[in-house]
Amino acid sequence: MKLSALHQSYLNRRNNNSFRSPLDSSVDASGKSLLAVFWLILHCLCCLISLLLGFRFSRLVFFFLISTPSNNNLFSSPPFRPDLPPPRSNSTATATEVKSSSSRVVVGRHGILIRPWPHPDPVEVMKAHRIIERVQKEQKAVFGSSSGAKRTVIAVTPTYVRTFQKLHLTGVMHSLMLVPYDVVWIVVEAGGVSNETASIIAKSGVRTIHVGFDQRMPNTWDDRAKLEVLMRLQALRVVKEEKLDGVVMFADDSNMHSMEFFDEIQNVKWFGALSVGILAHSGNAEEMVMMSMDKRRKVEEAEGEEERSSSLPVQGPACNATTDKLIGWHVFNTLPYAGKSAVYIDDVAAVLPQKLEWCGFVLNSRMLWDDAESKPEWVKEFGLLNENDGVESPLSLLNDPSMVEPLGSCGRQVLLWWLRVEARADSKFPPGWIIDPPLEITVAAKRTPWPDVPPEPPTKKKDQMPLSQGDNVVVIPKQQQQQQRSSKVRKPKRRSKRNKHEAKPTDTTTQVSSSTKHHQERN
Amino acid sequence: MTNLLSAILLFLFLSASSAQHNVRTERISGSAGDVLEDNPVGKLKVYVYELPSKYNKKLLQKDPRCLSHMFAAEIFMHTFLLSSPVRTRNPDEADWFYAPIYPTCDLTPTGLPLPFKSPRMMRSAIQLISSNWPYWNKTEGADHFFVVPHDFGACFHYQEEKAIERGILPLLQRATLVQTFGQRNHVCLDQGSITIPPFAPPLKMQTHLLPPHIPRSIFVYFRGLFYDVNNDPEGGYYARGARAAVWENFKNNPLFDISTDHPTTYYEDMQRSIFCLCPLGWAPWSPRLVEAVVFGCIPVIIADDIVLPFADAIPWEEIGVFVAEKDVPELDTILTSIPTEVILRKQRLLANPSMKQAMLFPQPAQPGDAFHQILNGLARKLPHDGSIYLKAGEKVLNWTAGPVGDLKPW
Numbered sequence: 042m043k044l045s046a047l048h049q050s051y052l053n054r055r056n057n058n059s060f061r062s063p064l065d066s067s068v069d070a071s072g073k074s075l076l077a078v079f080w081l082i083l084h085c086l087c088c089l090i091s092l093l094l095g096f097r098f099s100r101l102v103f104f105f106l107i108s109t110p111s112n113n114n115l116f117s118s119p120p121f122r123p124d125l126p127p128p129r130s131n132s133t134a135t136a137t138e139v140k141s142s143s144s145r146v147v148v149g150r151h152g153i154l155i156r157p158w159p160h161p162d163p164v165e166v167m168k169a170h171r172i173i174e175r176v177q178k179e180q181k182a183v184f185g186s187s188s189g190a191k192r193t194v195i196a197v198t199p200t201y202v203r204t205f206q207k208l209h210l211t212g213v214m215h216s217l218m219l220v221p222y223d224v225v226w227i228v229v230e231a232g233g234v235s236n237e238t239a240s241i242i243a244k245s246g247v248r249t250i251h252v253g254f255d256q257r258m259p260n261t262w263d264d265r266a267k268l269e270v271l272m273r274l275q276a277l278r279v280v281k282e283e284k285l286d287g288v289v290m291f292a293d294d295s296n297m298h299s300m301e302f303f304d305e306i307q308n309v310k311w312f313g314a315l316s317v318g319i320l321a322h323s324g325n326a327e328e329m330v331m332m333s334m335d336k337r338r339k340v341e342e343a344e345g346e347e348e349r350s351s352s353l354p355v356q357g358p359a360c361n362a363t364t365d366k367l368i369g370w371h372v373f374n375t376l377p378y379a380g381k382s383a384v385y386i387d388d389v390a391a392v393l394p395q396k397l398e399w400c401g402f403v404l405n406s407r408m409l410w411d412d413a414e415s416k417p418e419w420v421k422e423f424g425l426l427n428e429n430d431g432v433e434s435p436l437s438l439l440n441d442p443s444m445v446e447p448l449g450s451c452g453r454q455v456l457l458w459w460l461r462v463e464a465r466a467d468s469k470f471p472p473g474w475i476i477d478p479p480l481e482i483t484v485a486a487k488r489t490p491w492p493d494v495p496p497e498p499p500t501k502k503k504d505q506m507p508l509s510q511g512d513n514v515v516v517i518p519k520q521q522q523q524q525q526r527s528s529k530v531r532k533p534k535r536r537s538k539r540n541k542h543e544a545k546p547t548d549t550t551t552q553v554s555s556s557t558k559h560h561q562e563r564n
Numbered sequence: 565m566t567n568l569l570s571a572i573l574l575f576l577f578l579s580a581s582s583a584q585h586n587v588r589t590e591r592i593s594g595s596a597g598d599v600l601e602d603n604p605v606g607k608l609k610v611y612v613y614e615l616p617s618k619y620n621k622k623l624l625q626k627d628p629r630c631l632s633h634m635f636a637a638e639i640f641m642h643t644f645l646l647s648s649p650v651r652t653r654n655p656d657e658a659d660w661f662y663a664p665i666y667p668t669c670d671l672t673p674t675g676l677p678l679p680f681k682s683p684r685m686m687r688s689a690i691q692l693i694s695s696n697w698p699y700w701n702k703t704e705g706a707d708h709f710f711v712v713p714h715d716f717g718a719c720f721h722y723q724e725e726k727a728i729e730r731g732i733l734p735l736l737q738r739a740t741l742v743q744t745f746g747q748r749n750h751v752c753l754d755q756g757s758i759t760i761p762p763f764a765p766p767l768k769m770q771t772h773l774l775p776p777h778i779p780r781s782i783f784v785y786f787r788g789l790f791y792d793v794n795n796d797p798e799g800g801y802y803a804r805g806a807r808a809a810v811w812e813n814f815k816n817n818p819l820f821d822i823s824t825d826h827p828t829t830y831y832e833d834m835q836r837s838i839f840c841l842c843p844l845g846w847a848p849w850s851p852r853l854v855e856a857v858v859f860g861c862i863p864v865i866i867a868d869d870i871v872l873p874f875a876d877a878i879p880w881e882e883i884g885v886f887v888a889e890k891d892v893p894e895l896d897t898i899l900t901s902i903p904t905e906v907i908l909r910k911q912r913l914l915a916n917p918s919m920k921q922a923m924l925f926p927q928p929a930q931p932g933d934a935f936h937q938i939l940n941g942l943a944r945k946l947p948h949d950g951s952i953y954l955k956a957g958e959k960v961l962n963w964t965a966g967p968v969g970d971l972k973p974w
Contacts, residue, residue: 162897172907176908
């Protein structure tokens with residue numbers, strides 16, 4: 042009641058002196074009015090402070106006045122919360138004390154316990170990751186592959202020494218290293234066994250069989266595909282002779298595989314087919330976008346194309362939607378690319394796949410053996426295969442192509458991607474991609490994202506390049522660099538783009554100005 | 565001879581342990597035995613009182629939201645009992661009596677139940693029962709059971725201090741209470757009560773199920789409030805400061821995926837996590853426990869002295885991780901120092917379908933679900949001790965006890 046009186050008087054307040062309250066009839070002494078004024082001012086002050094803080098802070102005040110802080114291990118952090126009072130285990134007049142004498146859980150206000158360094162401990166983070174790893178391993182073991190069989194994966198890769206070999210082969214190698222099953226990697230090399238390839242695949246840690254093939258890789262994509270077929274057949278012969286047991290898959294060195302692919306092929310019985318995503322890039326992104334826009338327009342107008350209208354063309358088995366039985370094949374539609382596809386290795390155009398790429402097929406290695414007992418009749422005898430008859434796709438290994446098992450939920454899942462990107466036939470690259478000894482002359486590239494560097498003060502060394510190309514030239518002769526290394530603060534900016542003795546700049550990418558085309562055989 | 569014996573024992577042990585490898589689930593046996601799969605039919609008989617619809621149907625008609633909130637167990641229990649084989653129409657042969665009242669069906673516009681009228685409703689219902697049927701007076705309610713799924717059970721208040729002040733409704737002192745609230749040495753948990761899980765919608769959870777081979781990549785997961793600024797602006801009251809401690813200590817920790825978001829992939833995220841935090845809120849129980857069990861995420865229970873559902877049938881110590889509220893700042897150390905074998909075992913126990921089934925209230929009822937576990941619990945309390953039967957005219961309960969407001973008719 043007092044508060045309501047004060048409230049009313051607060052609203053009516055104009056004059057300190059003439060303080061009137063409708064309920065307080067006898068306003069006699071000035072002392073009483075002073076007290077009232079004091080309460081009023083205190084009330085206003087409290088209201089303002091509460092407004093600022095955002096809550097009724099009167100409880101806080103009472104705590105600080107009444108209860109004494111107890112000495113338990115409470116540590117609260119300053120920045121966010123105001124210092125919280127300790128738990129009210131010894132404070133007054135709450136009904137909590139009524140019953141819970143035997144309970145150690147106290148109702149009421151508790152402090153928020155924060156440890157002094159609330160950040161993750163790296164040792165514990167590592168332990169947590171080990172736990173996660175172990176749990177996932179267990180999940181895979183219990184729920185993972187449906188049959189539970191863990192068959193060896195036999196990967197067949199045709200390759201040859203060229204600029205991008207290390208790039209592509211390392212990608213395939215890392216995929217194979219991550220496979221949770223046993224892997225036998227058969228690498229067939231055109232041009233014979235070479236040290237470069239051998240040194241790359243030696244780092245894989247899986248069992249490798251390095252086979253040499255006498256012919257050299259030709260320079261046109263079509264001839265190359267034919268040679269690759271012969272190389273793969275050679276690898277299959279190795280499988281037959283060594284009597285390797287497992288699932289044979291064709292890992293072309295520039296393809297990309299997902300880990301689910303290896304899990305899925307475990308389910309093959311004899312001969313399986315999967316969907317392959319085709320990335321018919323030329324490296325020229327603009328052209329690709331234009332092409333896909335054209336394609337999409339055409340697809341919207343025309344109908345009845347075998348390809349899906351999504352922007353990624355897919356090659357693989359086609360199934361009946363309801364019965365999930367194989368009824369045909371999705372083949373790459375070459376019509377949009379007619380006349381615009383790459384013929385030679387260094388063409389700046391889309392590289393098209395064959396009708397049915399080998400990488401989309403997997404087979405049981407027992408199919409290739411001579412004397413496998415339960416080999417079905419619809420499998421041709423591999424030993425009698427005549428490759429001069431023209432083997433285009435692995436379907437030639439079968440008598441009856443309708444017995445192919447579609448994998449990857451009947452071709453709906455795309456688990457690997459086909460891509461062909463190669464450098465120019467005459468592109469030079471440092472052997473093994475190791476530059477040894479380090480180059481003496483470095484020249485900055487014309488377009489760099491790094492900020493401008495003031496040029497080095499001229500030195501007395503003889504071999505200095507003239508400051509002709511732009512203003513970002515850093516000339517660092519070798520001996521002086523080593524002397525100055527301690528005094529230099531700047532980070533070294535080596536952008537060595539060329540060998541010292543090479544006069545002509547060579548681009549190791551496919552973005553080549555279409556000035557000349559070289560037709561000679563690859564060295 | 566002893567060598568042979570030890571060899572045999574060793575062989576048995578090895579074969580047993582190797583048999584456990586790659587086994588998906590493990591049997592669950594609590595202190596009451598392997599009772600999750602027990603069938604209560606034939607072990608007890610329940611008589612359902614015919615109460616006027618103002619106690620049940622009319623409330624539901626007024627607000628159908630009562631069917632989907634976490635207190636819906638009281639309604640579904642009624643529907644289940646009406647069509648269950650344990651129901652008997654002859655009250656003389658009944659072991660247990662059930663009065664279908666929905667005390668938690670008085671909702672605010674935002675959906676929270678108001679408990680202020682519930683004591684009066686209960687009182688009025690019990691007066692009706694005791695005057696129309698003789699069975700209440702025979703035992704003063706000791707062979708009756710009521711479902712009170714509200715925050716603090718039969719204390720009928722959402723604020724803990726007020727709930728403790730009120731205590732369990734005096735008229736329900738002798739009856740068995742089937743409630744979600746459970747905390748040791750607390751006024752609102754009677755000795756003979758049966759703790760049940762809160763209602764979580766089974767169909768909704770079913771639709772969000774992922775295949776079990778999806779790898780679990782989140783270490784600790786939690787979604788919910790850490791501070792309740794509306795009801796607890798100063799902080800320190802909500803969850804006894806435990807949730808705030810979780811936030812302050814672990815918001816910078818990448819292993820802890822905790823926030824106040826409301827993601828649409830909440831159920832899916834739980835299935836991708838190894839540990840799910842189930843800290844107390846205003847009350848120690850929460851539907852998070854049910855969700856964690858259904859989705860195979862190990863529940864980390866941060867609520868001192870909590871009594872979990874069906875605690876005598878389910879060995880919660882072996883399934884979940886219990887962390888004291890004062891140990892919350894060391895939660896990461898605690899969780900990472902659990903041996904991997906123990907974690908794998910907990911996951912196997914959680915994968916047991918009877919475990920998941922025991923936490924759910926499916927419509928229609930299925931064997932092994934929470935309804936049957938409640939009946940199992942009631943059956944385990946049989947036969948009734950002779951001392952509950954009162955002599956004619958003897959009165960134990962005080963019908964005028966409690967706050968004055970409760971005595972008003974409803």
